Amino acid sequence: MHTQSQPWTIHCRREKTSAAGYFGVGFVLRLVWIAIKRVLEYRADTLYGRQHGCQLSPALKKRWPLGIDRIKELWESNAEGHLLAFLCSIAKDYEPGNNLCQFLLVGPRAYHILHPRNVETLLLTNFQDYGFGCRPAVFAPLLGKGIFTQEGAAWKHSRELLRKQFVRAQYQDLRYFHEHFANLINRMPADGVVDLQPLFFNLTLDVAVELLFGRSVYSLRAGVDQADENREFAESFNIAQEGLAKRFRLAPFHFLYNPAEFRNACRRVHLFVERYIREQKLMETRSETAKDGSDVDSATWFIRQIASESATETELRDQLLNVLLAGRDTTACCLSWTFRLLVRHTWARDRLRQEIRSVMGDLTNPTRQHIRAMPFLACVTTILPVGGGPDGTSPILVRKGELVVFSQYVNSRRKNIFGPDADDFRPERWETGELDDIGWAHFPFIGGPRQCLGEDFALMEISYTIVRLFQTFTAIELPESEVVEAVGTERQKLTLVLSSADGCRVKVRR
């Protein structure tokens, strides 16, 4: 499927900042020293670049000063829901080199990298040279310090701790999905049109909260028998997350977005988790938690394991919220795009239904083994192609503080890698072996040291849900009222994730 957790990601060459607090002469001397250091560094970098034959990548063409015309185009295409199509159209002008750089308004030079080898360098080979830029500050009000906002040694610690839990989760059955899937079905008509996208957002919230906390918030039972505190959490989490997406857009100016509604939502989310931690006595009992994972059968095994290696309640709270953010919308969007595409490509849908029937027979709940026996399902849920250009480009010198930006979305649609039908939904492309060597041209879960930890969990959740929906409904179709546009031209909504601006309306019949 062509959806990513961050359709575009910004990485920044690390820059060391020292604490402020200098006065008078000391301050002036400090400035002079910084200036001299900068000049020396700049010259050293230039020399380094020359030795390595570095050249600039082509600059983004702009007609108005400071690239204001480009910013206007970005703004407009975003308002129309076609921001990524616009970025793809820009990228096309830079084939085959597939790299470009820009200065927009003020600020450092930014490089958009599209070449798979550059992506590999950023995410794997020279991983330690790049950092997140302002991401930790953007996310801090909700996420504090956790795997998603940390770097260096702190991140390594979080990563190791969480990695162990996700390895354990891979040996579990698919129990997290059963109850919540049943709640999803209860929210669907037996015969009629329904927008699946908002339902998928609730499903993935309920599932992720259950995995992480050991007890769900049942957003799919809102208005039925959902407890008030759960409703408050689900609603506040949504508001807080939308706020993060807005701050993310503003990047260095993120502090401009901090309204009371957002702050209150973050506070309510925090209170909810803290209350839960106290109620379950997680901090008091953490020394008793078995580190060997022998408690994986208790509902709260995940949170207990994290608690056992957390120094404070806040550390534990932040870590779980980090994972919740990483795991929720991503999965919901993948499901929505999959069904949007399936009802518009009936041959793929029918082939999938056939595969499910032949593997499952009369059985209801698919297990991991069943899902592994469905190769076409794996093709359908694999993200759409990415691309980069042929070799022969010179290296590019990236100075400290300059930005490197990449987009899984744009990269996955390069015609010079995925062929002229790169934009089309053709899941069979993953069966034929034609893409075996694409390497870093396709990286829905990124890769390298920061690769997604929830990949297996997400793919199981997605596969389980797809299989069960096809089993439950004899027909899943495109409603007559829905339009069919070329893939990629539909209206999209880009926040931290990419969702469909028009939802995912399908007509179902039991």
Ligand code: HEM
């Ligand atoms: C289709 C669904 C998913 C996609 C496409 C996806 C994709 C990604 C990507 C691209 C990253 C790297 C983000 C960055 O550092 O910029 C990431 C990180 C992460 N993901 Fe996922 N993800 C998905 C589902 C999940 C789920 C369900 C979970 C957990 C339940 C999860 C947990 C994580 C965690 C903990 C990280 C941080 C890893 C680190 O920084 O070391 N993800 N994911």
Ligand SMILES: *[C@@H]1O[C@H](CO)[C@@H](O)[C@H](O)[C@H]1NC(C)=O
């Ligand atoms: C989904 O969750 C939200 C937030 O809790 C809730 O307001 C909404 O009613 C839920 N929708 C459905 C259909 O369950």
